[in-house]
Amino acid sequence: MADPKGFLTTPRQTPARRPVDVRIQDWREVYTEFGRGELERQAGRCMDCGIPFCHNGCPLGNLIPEWNDLVWASDWRAAAERLHATNNFPEFTGRLCPAPCEAACVLGINAEPVAIKQVEVEIIDRAWAEGWVPPQRATAAAAGAGRRVAVVGSGPAGLAAAQQLTRAGHAVTVYERADRPGGLLRYGIPEFKLEKRHLDRRLVQMLAEGTVFRCGIEVGVDVTVGQLRDDYDAIVLAGGCTVSRGLPVPGADLDGIHQAMEYLPLANRTVADRLIGAGDGRSGPAVSSRPARGPAISARGRHVVIIGGGDTGADCLGTVLRQGAASVTQLEIMPRPPERRSDSQPWPTYPMIYRVSSAHEEGGERVYAVSTQEFVADETGRVRALRLVDVVPAGRGPETWGAASR
Numbered sequence: 001m002a003d004p005k006g007f008l009t010t011p012r013q014t015p016a017r018r019p020v021d022v023r024i025q026d027w028r029e030v031y032t033e034f035g036r037g038e039l040e041r042q043a044g045r046c047m048d049c050g051i052p053f054c055h056n057g058c059p060l061g062n063l064i065p066e067w068n069d070l071v072w073a074s075d076w077r078a079a080a081e082r083l084h085a086t087n088n089f090p091e092f093t094g095r096l097c098p099a100p101c102e103a104a105c106v107l108g109i110n111a112e113p114v115a116i117k118q119v120e121v122e123i124i125d126r127a128w129a130e131g132w133v134p135p136q137r138a139t140a141a142a143a144g145a146g147r148r149v150a151v152v153g154s155g156p157a158g159l160a161a162a163q164q165l166t167r168a169g170h171a172v173t174v175y176e177r178a179d180r181p182g183g184l185l186r187y188g189i190p191e192f193k194l195e196k197r198h199l200d201r202r203l204v205q206m207l208a209e210g211t212v213f214r215c216g217i218e219v220g221v222d223v224t225v226g227q228l229r230d231d232y233d234a235i236v237l238a239g240g241c242t243v244s245r246g247l248p249v250p251g252a253d254l255d256g257i258h259q260a261m262e263y264l265p266l267a268n269r270t271v272a273d274r275l276i277g278a279g280d281g282r283s284g285p286a287v288s289s290r291p292a293r294g295p296a297i298s299a300r301g302r303h304v305v306i307i308g309g310g311d312t313g314a315d316c317l318g319t320v321l322r323q324g325a326a327s328v329t330q331l332e333i334m335p336r337p338p339e340r341r342s343d344s345q346p347w348p349t350y351p352m353i354y355r356v357s358s359a360h361e362e363g364g365e366r367v368y369a370v371s372t373q374e375f376v377a378d379e380t381g382r383v384r385a386l387r388l389v390d391v392v393p394a395g396r397g398p399e400t401w402g403a404a405s406r
C-alpha cells in the first residue's frame with residue numbers, strides 16, 4: 001500500500017492549465033509542469049483497496065495500485081516497467097484518455113478520486129527523460145521463428161499491434177494511406193492536446209525495433225488485398241473509421257459547412273508544416289512523399305457554429321479559437337448534464353456530468369437542448385444562419401426527445 005494515511009491527509013491536485021490568453025497564441029499543450037514531490041504525494045492517496053475497481057474501469061487493465069505504490073516509494077523506474085506491462089503507449093493515454101479509472105476509483109465514492117491519469121503521464125514522461133524506454137528488439141531465436149505480418153492502419157490500434165508483433169519476433173510492415181503514421185493521434189487530435197513529438201518519439205523507437213512503415217499507400221487502391229495475402233502470413237486490419245455522420249437537413253451542402261474530420265486533419269497538417277518550417281526538427285519519422293491533400297480551412301475572422309458538444313466538438317473549438325475566429329457557438333442536442341453523478345449513473349460507472357475541457361475555458365458559448373432544422377444561405381450560396389428548435393423530453397423515456405415551439 002502507498003501512504004496509509006495519504007487519502008486522509010492529502011487533497012487531490014492536478015496540474016494547472018497555462019493562462020488562456022497565453023495558450024491560445026500557440027499550439028503547445030495546455031498544462032504546466034507538475035512537481036515530482038507533489039506527484040508522489042498524489043500517488044500516495046491510493047488506498048490499495050483490495051478490490052481495485054480502477055482495474056476494471058481502465059480498458060487496458062492497467063495495474064494502477066502497483067504503480068501508485070512504486071511512485072510513492074520513489075521507485076519510478078519500476079513503476080514505468082509495471083505501466084508498460086499493460087500499455088504500449090502511456091504517453092498517449094496519460095494525455096488523452098477520459099480516465100474511466102478515476103470514475104471507478106474506490107476513493108471516489110465519498111471523496112475526490114486518485115489523480116491516476118496524471119500519475120500515468122508523469123511516470124512515462126520521466127521514463128523517456130531518463131532513457132528508460134529503449135527499443136526492445138526480439139531475440140534472434142524469436143525472430144527466426146517469426147512470420148511476415150501486414151498491419152493496415154497506423155492509428156493507436158495498428159501501432160500497438162505492430163509493436164507487440166515485432167517484439168515477438170515477427171517481420172511487421174505497417175501500411176498507412178496518409179503521409180505520416182499515427183492515425184487520429186496525428187491528424188484528428190490537435191497539437192494542444194497531444195504534441196506530435198510524443199508520437200514521433202514512439203515511432204523512432206518502433207523503427208529501431210524493426211517495424212517497417214509504408215506511408216502514402218492505401219490498401220485496396222495502391223496495393224491489393226490479394227498482393228498482401230501473397231506476401232504475408234497474416235494481415236491485421238486496424239483501419240479505424242473515417243466515415244462521418246451527415247446531418248440530413250435542407251442546406252447541408254452549402255459552402256462553409258464542413259465535417260470535423262475534414263477540417264481537423266487539414267488544420268493539424270498546417271500546424272505540423274509550420275513546426276517543420278520553423279526548423280524545430282519535428283518533421284517526424286516514416287514520412288511519405290505523398291503531398292498533403294487540399295488547402296487548409298481557416299476560421300480566421302469567421303463566425304463559427306460547431307454542431308456537437310462532445311470531445312471532437314471541443315477539439316474543433318480549441319482549433320478555431322487558435323485560428324482567430326470572430327465568434328464560436330457550440331450546439332448540443334442533449335440538455336446540460338448535471339454537475340454531479342445522477343442516481344441512474346452510480347459509482348463505478350463513467351458518468352455523464354458537466355465537464356469543462358481546456359477548449360471550453362478558452363472561449364465560445366455552449367447552447368444545450370437544440371437541434372438544427374435547416375441551414376440558410378446568403379446570396380452567394382454560403383451558409384449564413386441556422387434554423388434551430390428547442391428539444392425537450394417527450395416524456396416517453398429517458399432517450400425520447402421531441403421538438404418544442406419557441
Ligand SMILES: Cc1cc2nc3c(=O)[nH]c(=O)nc-3n(C[C@H](O)[C@H](O)[C@H](O)COP(=O)(O)OP(=O)(O)OC[C@H]3O[C@@H](n4cnc5c(N)ncnc54)[C@H](O)[C@@H]3O)c2cc1C
Pocket residue numbers: 096097098152153154155156157158159175176177178182183184185188189193217218219220238239240241242261264311312315
Ligand atoms: C477529433 C478526435 C479527437 C479524439 N480525441 C480523443 C481523446 O482525447 N481521447 C481518446 O481516448 N480518444 C479520442 N478520440 C478517439 C480516438 O482517436 C480513436 O478511438 C482512435 O484513434 C482509434 O484508433 P484506431 O487505431 O482504431 O484508428 P485510427 O486512429 O482512425 O487509425 C486508422 C488508420 O488507418 C488508416 N487506414 C484506413 N484505411 C486504410 C487503408 N485501406 N490503407 C491504409 N491505411 C488505412 C487511416 O488513414 C488511419 O491512419 C478522438 C477522435 C477524434 C476524431
Ligand code: SF4
Pocket residue numbers: 057058059060061062064093094097098099100101102116117120
Ligand atoms: S487514464 Fe485511461 S489508460 Fe490510464 S489508467 Fe486510467 S483508464 Fe487506464
